[in-house]
Amino acid sequence: MAINRRNFFKLAAAGSTALAVGKAHADDSGLTVDCSDNYGVLVDTAVCIGCRRCELACDQEHTKSGRPPESFDDKSVYEKHRRPNKDAFTVVNEFADPAKPDDKYTMKVQCMHCNDPACASACLVGALRKDAAGPVVYEEWRCIGCRYCMVACPFQIPTYEYDKALEPRVRKCTFCYERITEEGQMPACVAICPNEALTFGTRQRLLEVAHYRIKSHPERYVDHVYGEKEAGGTSWMYLAPAEFAHTELPRLDHSAIPTLTETIQHGIFKSFLPPLALYGLLGLIMHSTREKKDRSEESSNHD
């Protein structure tokens, strides 16, 4: 966050160029880039036992909030829905189909690592980007703290260190970027999950697994893989024993969130022609009016 004005503009220029290049590929494939080889995680809420080990692992790996490990055994937290915050990138909540209030199931929430993330699209400085490996990566040294990402995210995931006077950061699940890309490991939450309710793999393989599970246990799941299509698809996907409307996952269109804004904006600035045309037109008007003025001035001088 050590960023001065000059650096900011340098980065802004570099960032917008990078974004433009990145998105050029996105436009080629229609809605989004091909993310089938990205890493993802399939969350099987029918297998999840709500042990909160994922919260513990995440805390030890990232947030290091200093909560004692025993505190993660406390099940009374399920009495109210929690949201991820700066000290917990993932939280487990409990849900039930209102028609079957006794059949409770638990579901962890964290950044969904969208295929075409709205936060990255909204970010002015390119502090958030979709990495080719799958994670939506946050680079705090670029961040100017505008918090547009928090407004843009359809899942309301990014949080902010409001309590920090100096160098506050946007905080969200990192998908254990270094672990999965450099160390060749699974994310910490996936590795610790005792029931293996979390499956780590490429998005394409995970979708195969998800549909296989639905097919082989139609009594256990609703026929819906959340995140397969929502918001243009996400790296993290969910299976559930009941309709997702009963959970906190929002009902979303299949088109990626940035599609509308980017279509308008990219349309306006397409090949820089519309601005050129506009300014050209303005220039012409200026020029023509100025000529008239000059002439009228000349003629008045003659008088």
Add this chain to the structure above:
Amino acid sequence: MKRILLTCLVLGALTLMLAPLTSLGQRPMSAHPELDHVDLDCSSCHSCEEPTIQEPCLKACPRHAAMQKTGQHQLSEAPDTIMLAEIADQFQPVRFNHKLHAEMAEMGQDCATCHHYSPEDEIPPCKECHGGEANPTNLRQPSLKGAYHRQCLSCHREWSHDTKCVVCHLPAEGSGVVAMGYDSTDIIGISHPVITEPEKKVYHTPYEEGPVVTFYHKEHIELFDLRCVDCHQEENCSYCHDLQKPAQLAKSQEEVHAMCNNCHLNDACSKCHDTKERPGFTHASTGWELGRYHQGLDCRACHPTGKRISRLSNDCVACHGGWNQENFDHAVTGLRLDELHQMMECEDCHVDLQFTQTPDCTGCHDDGRTAEFAPPGDWINE
């Protein structure tokens, strides 16, 4: 010379082109004759295109049709206690009381409650299929850790509403893991209390035309050779075991009907419902009192088909049609035939194969003798 060379070239090219086809044809189509009856192609089990004995590239435990059914096994075949020591550096080995759990599973889906996809003749341990690490090539299959935990926690969570590690894992010394004052060792060696099945249950129902249902529980099991799971299908561990609520032993009207309907779906209400208590089953009530030989038989020896027991013809040959003078030991009837009568056909004495009636000897012997006073052999007194 040129022509010969050209011909050779063309022939060589043709051979090369056809080589893959011929090798396809030569591939042993039935490398596993024991699996011929199963609808499988090579890729169900092998990950590569041409598996060899040296490199079979086997997929981990394919779930093919032959493995879908776990055969019937006895509890005595199974180990009492299993030590699970895969992570002995962090925790003490888990002492898994297999016997106790297997006894509880008898009310569920028996061995198959946990041992899914086992071949008929054996029950492999979990680690036969589930490897120590998550298998990146087969994301469908949980690792050993996942397999163990899924089996244990699916019931334990319902039972104790708790998922604490130390319920099963006692911390290893010096591991730094703190025990939380819970000791699972007291459960080791415990046997499930014997479930005493009731002899008879009399239900008083609101059904006006037949308020009384007499159900001979023990007799039903013996008569129809039933296992607990044949009727008690949905009763998993937590049906009886829940630390937070008392055992739910009474069943609702729907649950009881569902159990009976496994077999009695097409029967009228009066099959069970009556105005008064009914006596238990005797074979004489069917019109066929069992004699000394039939008494000792298992019901299934005569009524073999399915779950339902159907009425049989009381004609001997309906069951014993395969007997003739060659293979029938007449002595079992209490009369050992003499040599002369042994040579004769059955029908010679038992006219029209009417075995229930004592034969009339006058067909051959015109001196008016009867089998009682001049038997065609010796009566054996037992």
